[in-house]
Amino acid sequence: MARYQLDVVGAHVADVVDSAGGWLFDRVMAGWDVRVAVAHAGDLAALRILGVRPIALRAMFDGADTPTALALAGAMCGVDDRIRDTLAAAVRSARTEVTVWGDAWLPSVGRRGAEVHHQLSAAARLFKTQAVVAAGLDSTVGPFEVFRSYGQCARTEYPDLLPVG
Template sequence: MRFELDVLGGSVEDVVKNAGGRLFDRARAGWDVTVLIPKLHDGDVRPLQILGVRGVDLEAALTGPPRCPAAYLVAASLWVKDRRVRALVGSAVDSGMHTVMMWGEQCPLELTRRLVLESREMSSAARAFKAHAVAACGSDRTPTGFVENFRSATPIGQAALHLTSAR
């Protein structure tokens, strides 16, 4: 059984620029990473393939069979725009059964109180693959920095596990 991460973003470029390192590192660690994008076209998937993840149209995913990943990574801007994404993420946070991470400046106030700011240093391989994926998006800006920033909520059982193992 493999862990699953669902990434909900407004565009492939937004996902790659803000979370490409995290996606690559999770995929490399054996996770099944699925990026859900509104109006995803076949031409948009190359940057995702570079990172080792797959892309799915958001509409198809939200109207298809229910998904139950171990973790969600969500663009705050998409959360603001789409009530279905708000419902999905809100229930995931409320359940305490999923890790929920969010990127972006528009982090909603009701979630800001429940999500902790987290900075993750990307592996050197993730930085290299992210740079290639950003270039494949057609961006002329190469990503800089070694860190990606998210707000996150960890499931109750995992939080207890982390506290226990830290002793």
């Protein structure tokens, strides 16, 4: 049985942990293969706490496999043309779930996307709290993480990204 794959691109480990750590943990626990690439790699311990697989940024774009889902920091679109082009192609194809956190206006996409949130499981809150400490952050872990969704959400038995409002 093929596993769902979520590819994630962030600026740095702390960005990924703070913005999407609980959602990524819950996806891993639901059986997803979650790969995370960061532009500024440092200590990857926080990502490993969440159960995700850290990979090099160049490796994210070298594979032939199209992921089920793509998630990224909106700010990354202005940093690397490959990221911006991959995002735009994924949104146009409508086959890949695309989720963005942070600066959500992406000119290459041409629309703001729908605001969605993920309610963290109790386990996700615990593991994200440990990852926050490992990433050197001084932030409180809340019950929700908020994103912008472009295109379709992955069709699973238990949808985890729900519309805000």
